[in-house]
Amino acid sequence: MPAQLESSDSESEASVQSESADLIGIHPLPYIRCLIYLVAVLHTKHHASYQECALILKALGFILRRLPGNLLTGDEDDIPKTLTTVFNRLGLGDKFKIHPICHVCYRIFTGDEGTTFCPTCLVEIYRPRGRQLFRRLFGAGLGGDDNEDDLGFNPQRTPNLVQPIQSLADGLREFLARPGMVDAINKWKTRQVDPDELKSIQDGNAWKTVKGPDGRSFFFHGDSGNEIRLGLSMSLDWFSKKTSSYGPSHSSGVLSFSIQNLEDSLR
Structure with a gap:
């Protein structure tokens, strides 16, 4: 009987430690965790938009940094700035995979096969790379982004239509x-x-x-x-x-x- 009680106490202590680690993983400061919970509830229950949630996070972050008492210092000065980051902190990200599809016949592609044209409709699956003509011609010498190729193109192309599955x-x-x-x-x-x-x-x-x-x-x-x-x-x-x-x-x-x-x- 004592051994069983000791085992039960150990399991309870391990559970508490695991829960504490999960909370710290969201954010080490409890009032920042409350802010994260608040924004998540405003979006999921009251349909606050991504832009509205970002505004709340930035505004309250600005206020907290300027309050007396050094509420935010060092590594703790890490307030999420977007709803996407809030969801990632809470582990609320969806499990969907985004597939490009043909906007004419709605054929679904994996996105990994390197296909840029629908073989049935012969239409392009992806939008043209959104760079200005001047950038296309002279982008290599203009200090473009690191993720651009030698001609100033962004290799990450956006599909015309997508299907989350x-x-x-x-x-x-x-x-x-x-x-x-x-x-x-x-x-x-x-x-x-x-x-x-x-x-x-x-x-x-x-x-x-x-x-x-x-x-x-x-x-x-x-x-x-x-x-x-x-x-x-x-x-x-x-x-x-x-x-x-x-x-x-x-x-x-x-x-x-x-x-x-x-x-x-x-x-």
Whole structure:
């Protein structure tokens, strides 16, 4: 028994140390961490734009540097200046890979094959390099950027159209790796059901009658033998070019999946 208590105390101490290291990794100063959390919430919950978040970060950073008491000194004088940096500090970056696509036939390219023209439509996948003619002719002697070639071109070309993609398999793998998600998925099996009320998708006939490959009910409340049986729904939201600030010259759509095993608040 004492050995078990000692082990439990060690695990608890290790957990606290790990949590402290994670917080310091965000920023060593607690009031700067609060600023980072504030900006993240303003964007995710209240839809503050990237520019607005950057303005908040820069303005509050300017104020903190000029307050008495040397609040920011040395290496601690490292306040994020953009929302992208805030997301990176909090580990909130998305898992999508950006693929260039043909703006005529919408064929998807990996971006790694070196293709610049769509072989079907014979149109260019990437925009022309945005350099002025004077730069193109004389850029080599004008002290151009380090990432420009000898003619003053930027080798990083921008696609005409892109498609952010995360495969369903990769998304599920990342989701199931989160602590507590497996238990959350299986929680529906023990929920109390009122036969006279429909409160969730699990109360409907489709959930109760859909068959698996073996001919038996795919979803069941009994022992599943440690199997995770997921019910996925697919949604498609489409935005016209007049309502989407991200696609001013074309419409855009978002294809998403939801795990129906979860409670409504977690889907």
